[in-house]
Amino acid sequence: MTTNTSDSTPKQHVFEADVARLLHMMVHSVYTDKDVFLRELISNGADACEKLRYEAITSPGLLSDDQPARMTVLLDEENLRLVLEDNGIGMSHDEMAEALGTIARSGTRAFMERVEAAKEKEGAQLIGQFGVGFYSAFMVADRVDVISRRAGSDEAWLWSSDGKGSYTVGPADIADAPARGTRIMLHLMEDAKTYTSRWTIERIVKEQSGHVPVPIYIVEKPGAEAVEVTDGSALWTKPKSEITKDEYNDFYRGISGQYDEPAVTVHFRAEGRHEYTALAFVPGSQPFDLFDPDRKGRIKLYVKRVFITDDAELLPRYLRFIRGLIDTSDLPLNVSREMIQESPILAAIRKGLTSRILTSLEKLGENDAEAFIKVWEAFGTVLKEGIYEDYERRAQLMALSRFRSTAGAAGFRSLADYIKDMNQGQTAIYYLAGSNLEQLRSSPQIEGFRARGIEVLLLTDPVDSFWVTNAPDFEGKSFKSVSQGAADLDQIAKPDGAAPTKAETTEDVGNLIAFAKSALGEAVSDVRASDRLTESAVCLVAPEHGPDRQLEKILQGAGRLDAAAKPVLEINPDHALIRAIAGTSVEDAAFREDAVQLLLDQARVLDGDKPENPRAFAERLARVFERALKG
Structure with a gap:
């Protein structure tokens, strides 16, 4: 066999480190998904092609064969092998020993100490520093052979190891080596056979390495034609003017896994202190995981067009429905591409992307109200989480x-619409929170407001009960629940300018209210005449201080409130039923007690609850029916 050196015997090198222990740490501590090995090896190959391109600027002879950069993945199911080959810069003997022996020469303990130190240090760049990416191949292979030939060299070298204690480096037959570049042969473990499936490899390549700057080909079996699966171009690197709507839509469907069209597309390049490209989409419909308790985002992070992770905190959680990517060359990395360090660069990207998305939504609201309402109906619930969580952007989100x-x-209606139409003398934005829109529309608590032409916001999302208590005001107007405290409606003018008048509380009604306070005892904190009721006889409101009725229910349901505050029972002194009860003889204490207890249960039902004691409710109702029938 013809070799490229007088000494054709491969030399064996014993790993100085305990590689078995090291690889155990790699598999269980650095990477969480075995598929990552393919991304790492493709990333290394793409880097090699980029290095060749840069070196060829000063040494054009390195590209004398005029072959464009490419990577090829060959599947060999029969022999349980996976082969990756690039035509990049390649490696000499010394470069191969350096690149593939760095971890071993560091010593396991020293390596681990350096890894831990890098975790604590901002900006540490570890990918490639220790050969971590390459060694991920041992998660799926029990032996790895690497043949490499440096561009412009007449020598080729073979590196081989089972990753358990030693490796060999020796000359390779020049006829079996690439014309330039590196060929990595993975002898797969039995349980890694799926990596000889074209469907599996093509899926991983497109998902994780579909936008590396070199085209990737797959050879389905030895002797088969190479098929291009990625073309080495990245949509987000093109000028917006050169991208069609259909191209954006196809890319969105690929990155989101959805079949709708995006409602909003945000594509920009940030330049200056931090440079990055963003391509983000507001979906046209709710993603299936919108209400996942973890509230994780789905923005993919690329570094130099190489997929890193889709688990980085690149947007606040209330924008978790956004789909898209960020591509930067500035972001510092930790040991693996899955563990992105928190850094000023990441914070700047997060801030810039969030601002662009919210600004795009504002423009949509101004220019196409109908399209914006569709977005709001799909994502308004989670956007309002930001009013509660994001103090910096609270005013923008409220608008x-x-x-x-x-x-x-x-x-x-927007809050700006509400304030524009406020009545004279009105100082608060009134709202009523609950779980059902129609129930809120018919609530007795808004009767007096409706009669005076005062608008009330009807809030049906659970988060509404939290943000209204966390947002002190909007354009100087505070938020006030109509189910809490006194209504104070007599301070607000009617639409025609006439001052409202409160219903007169007669002596009989006054006596009934006093009796009700005594009869109901600890069930309520107060009984009083109401100026918010115009049609219903009674309603319940929360005391002036503390949570309103809906927030109280939510907190109790979540086990975060031991006991609810005693409600206030408000009575409409002008209602025929109240006047009739008030007109009964004060000597008929049993009937009057049944009546006020039933009024309290009626108020509970109107509030969406049920009688506290259903049996006692039924017995009282029966007694009242009997009295009415006899009378």
Whole structure:
């Protein structure tokens, strides 16, 4: 056999480190998904092609064969092998020993100490520093052979190891080596056979390495034709003017796994202190995981067009429905591409991307109200989480928000719309929170507001009960629940300018209220005449201080409130039923007690609850029926 050196015997080198222990750490501590090995090897190959391109600027002879950069993945199911080959810069003997022996020469303990130190240090760049990416191949292979030939060299070298204690480096037959570049042969473990499946490899390549700067080909079996699966181009690197709507839509469907069209596309390149490209989409419909308790985002992170992770915190959690990617060459990495360090660069990207997305939503609201409402109906619930969580952007998010209200039968209203139409003397933005829109529309608690032409926001999302208590005001107007405290409606003018008048509380009604306070005892904190009721006889409201009725229910349901505050029972002194009960003889204490207890249960039902004691409720109702029938 012809060799490229007088000494054709491969030399064996014993790993100075305990590689078995090292690889155990790699598999169980550095990487969480075995598929990552393919991404790492493709990334190394793409880097080699980029290095050749740069070196060829000063040494054009390195590209004398005029072959474009490419990577090839060959599948050999019969022999349980996976082969990856690039035509990049390649490695000499010394470069191969350096690149593939760095971990071993560091010593296991020293390596681990350096890894831990790098975790604590901002900006540490470990990928490639220790050969970590290459060694991920041993997660799926029980032996790895590497043949490499440096561009412009007449020598080729073979590196081989089972990753358990030693490796060999020796000359390779020049006829069996690439014309330039590196060929990596993975002798797969039995349980890694799936990596000889074209479907599996093509899926991983497209998902994780579909946008590396060199085209990738797959050879399905030895002797088969090479088929291009990625073309080495990245959509996000093209000028927006050169990208069609259909291309954006196809890319969105590929990156999101959805079949709709994006409602908003955000594509920009940030330049200056930190440079990065962003391509993000607001989906046209809700993703299936929108309400995942973990609230994780789905923005993919690329570094130099190589996929790193889709688990980096690149957007606040209330924008978790956004799909897309960030591509940067500035971001520092930790030991693996899955563990991105928190850094000023990441914070700047997060801030810039968030601002662009919210600004795009603002523009959509201004220019296409109908399209914006569709977005709001799909994602308004989670966007409002930001009002509660993101103090810096609270005002912007509140301005974006849309609400149902008593002012329109079916339409949405902004807070700016609400303030523009406020009545003279009105100082607060009134709202009513609950779980059902129709129930809120018919709530007795808004009757007085409706009668005076005062708009009430109808809030049906659980998060509404939290953000309204966390947002002190909007344009100087505070938020006030109509189910809490006194209504104070007599301070607000009617639409026609006439001052509202409160219903007169007669002596009989006054006596009934005093009796009710005594009869109901600890069940309520107070009984009083209401100026918010115009049609219903009674309603319940929360005391002036503490949570309103809906927030109280949510906190109790979540086990975060031991006991609810005693509600206030408000009575409509002008209602025929109240006047009738008040007109009964004070001597008929049993009937009056049944009546006020039933009024309290009626108020509970109107509030969406049930009688506290259903049996006692039924018995009281029966006694009242009997009295009425006899009378």
